[in-house]
Amino acid sequence: MVAQPFVRIENVTKRFGRFTALDRISLDIAEGEFLTIVGPSGSGKSTLIRLLVGIDDVTEGTIRLNGTRIDTMPANKRPTCMVFQSLALFPHMSVGRNIEFPQKLKKIAPAARKARALELLRLLRLPEDYYGKMIGQLSGGERQRVALARALAFDPQIIVFDEPLSALDYRLRKTLEKELKDLHARTGKTFVYITHSLEEAMVMSDRIAIMKRGRFEQIDVAEAIYSRPVSRFVASFMGEVNLFEAAEEQGKARWGDAGIRALSGGLALPAGWRGALMVRPELLRFVAEGQGADFTVQGRVVAEYALGSRIQYAIDTLAGTRITVERPFEQRLAAGSDAPVTLGWDRDAVHPIAEEPRHATA
Amino acid sequence: MRSVSNTTRIALYLYGLLILLVLYLPLVSVGFASVSKARYLSFPVNRYTSEWMVQAVTSPNVHALVLTSLKIAVLVTLLSMLLGFFGALAFARFQWKYRPLFQKLILLPIFFPQTVLGLALLIWFSALGVQPSWKTAVIAHLVWIAPITTLIIAIRAYGFDPALEEAARDMGASTLTILREVTLPLLMPGVISAGLFAFLLSWGNFPLSLFTSGLDSTLPKWLYARMVSGYTPQIPALGVLSVAGSAALMLIGIGLVRWMRRRA
Numbered sequence: 001m002v003a004q005p006f007v008r009i010e011n012v013t014k015r016f017g018r019f020t021a022l023d024r025i026s027l028d029i030a031e032g033e034f035l036t037i038v039g040p041s042g043s044g045k046s047t048l049i050r051l052l053v054g055i056d057d058v059t060e061g062t063i064r065l066n067g068t069r070i071d072t073m074p075a076n077k078r079p080t081c082m083v084f085q086s087l088a089l090f091p092h093m094s095v096g097r098n099i100e101f102p103q104k105l106k107k108i109a110p111a112a113r114k115a116r117a118l119e120l121l122r123l124l125r126l127p128e129d130y131y132g133k134m135i136g137q138l139s140g141g142e143r144q145r146v147a148l149a150r151a152l153a154f155d156p157q158i159i160v161f162d163e164p165l166s167a168l169d170y171r172l173r174k175t176l177e178k179e180l181k182d183l184h185a186r187t188g189k190t191f192v193y194i195t196h197s198l199e200e201a202m203v204m205s206d207r208i209a210i211m212k213r214g215r216f217e218q219i220d221v222a223e224a225i226y227s228r229p230v231s232r233f234v235a236s237f238m239g240e241v242n243l244f245e246a247a248e249e250q251g252k253a254r255w256g257d258a259g260i261r262a263l264s265g266g267l268a269l270p271a272g273w274r275g276a277l278m279v280r281p282e283l284l285r286f287v288a289e290g291q292g293a294d295f296t297v298q299g300r301v302v303a304e305y306a307l308g309s310r311i312q313y314a315i316d317t318l319a320g321t322r323i324t325v326e327r328p329f330e331q332r333l334a335a336g337s338d339a340p341v342t343l344g345w346d347r348d349a350v351h352p353i354a355e356e357p358r359h360a361t362a
Numbered sequence: 363m364r365s366v367s368n369t370t371r372i373a374l375y376l377y378g379l380l381i382l383l384v385l386y387l388p389l390v391s392v393g394f395a396s397v398s399k400a401r402y403l404s405f406p407v408n409r410y411t412s413e414w415m416v417q418a419v420t421s422p423n424v425h426a427l428v429l430t431s432l433k434i435a436v437l438v439t440l441l442s443m444l445l446g447f448f449g450a451l452a453f454a455r456f457q458w459k460y461r462p463l464f465q466k467l468i469l470l471p472i473f474f475p476q477t478v479l480g481l482a483l484l485i486w487f488s489a490l491g492v493q494p495s496w497k498t499a500v501i502a503h504l505v506w507i508a509p510i511t512t513l514i515i516a517i518r519a520y521g522f523d524p525a526l527e528e529a530a531r532d533m534g535a536s537t538l539t540i541l542r543e544v545t546l547p548l549l550m551p552g553v554i555s556a557g558l559f560a561f562l563l564s565w566g567n568f569p570l571s572l573f574t575s576g577l578d579s580t581l582p583k584w585l586y587a588r589m590v591s592g593y594t595p596q597i598p599a600l601g602v603l604s605v606a607g608s609a610a611l612m613l614i615g616i617g618l619v620r621w622m623r624r625r626a
Contacts, residue, residue, distance in 0.1 A: 054532070055531070075532050076532070076534045076536060077534075082529070085525075086523050088528065090543075090548075102534060
């Protein structure tokens, strides 16, 4: 017998009236995995996790945990716990009572409850005297940690996060992303996290699922999402990438009208292929015309942006195509704006994205 | 903030004083009338006496009136807090098919002239064969006051993050536990202010009581009757005591809400 997946979401559809928020979604989650669902607003990611914890009911399909159906189980009977976007900390209770709330519901004795709450405060690096503070007295980051402590006090099999870091400032967010990843490693719990930031997802997750209009576009490890996106949608989600319109011609790629020269035999493509060829900005380099790379193109520098350790250039080809190049800061060009340059890249830097839409299942 | 010139400041103070004068002069004159020796309303007062105040406090007749008014007001307060609490949840918290209709219908009794409402209720009670008494007055007061408490609590319910209830459920709380541990404590300041309003509105209500309390007389009803036939300074004396009692209650209520807010 094949090993039972920990969580199996199978053919789940959710409709609100005539609007289909989720369209026959399937997803397996392994025990102890950190899975992040990424998508723009309205892609259905929030809907999916609300179905998972039971706040909303599925229209069609099943959700199983260790082989047992949980989609028919009311939210207060499911071994899942959600950390809400608003955190949903009770403003009329102290930090201690907030953390103890799920244990109190489980009828755990007050002394044991308090001991566990203090232990969780320590785990989340909050001072023990925060036990008696009210929620209104805490900063954003501290509230975040209290919400996490409360979720851990519930001791769920799956902890689900609904963009809990989105309201925080950039630096605090970066710190908490790493803390969350550490916490995941230390507790060994299954985390399902949703965000609209692929960057955030890449820091933390074992696997990333990209959602678009109620369907999964791609489910894979971060590295694969980054370098081998299945669609333009996934590719553009990662920020600035170069996409060249292309088509197959006599078994090779014809690179649109950007004036790209293939020096060493070009790129092989299957017959009838149409789509976009992706080259990441950091895989482009400055070369001498007609040598040193599999592909070259001539252009001129339009703008230069310092990004700290790296530097980014906007370059227009002679045919007028805008290309983004990113290099380590040490490789900064001596010549200034409007300088003529030649860009080069290699065959294995090119990732072809075929035109026909595909949908991922895993 | 921009600083205000002295002239503007003086003008503002004078304006504020004028408003206070207009609002409180009648009350002050009633105060004077209640300690006047003369049996008729006159101003200025020539000779003072505490006779009417003492009479107002010691008269068994007044005790009976206060008791009836209190009985009605306390019952109306408790019932309208209860109705208002659940009404507010239906008004502001839950999405249901007839909510827009409910939100409009609940406002109607507030806009209805009270005398007409009182008469309509009296006709309705007699059609049902119910003898008007202080009990029917409670129902009449509720028709007018419960919508008001509903609105007051609904304002608080609108400012309530639905995720709080969802989170409680997610962590295993039953509907009853959520109500007791989350919803009720968070709406409590609203419920208390609503109760305060309910008490004061019922305590001072005349038009509804006039039609629906039958032979049982409330304080405002009796004051009116005495005003029409047989004025004595006991009337302003009772009025002053009633206002003082209401003000004290208001202060207690405001203190209570403040205290709860500080805790939250």
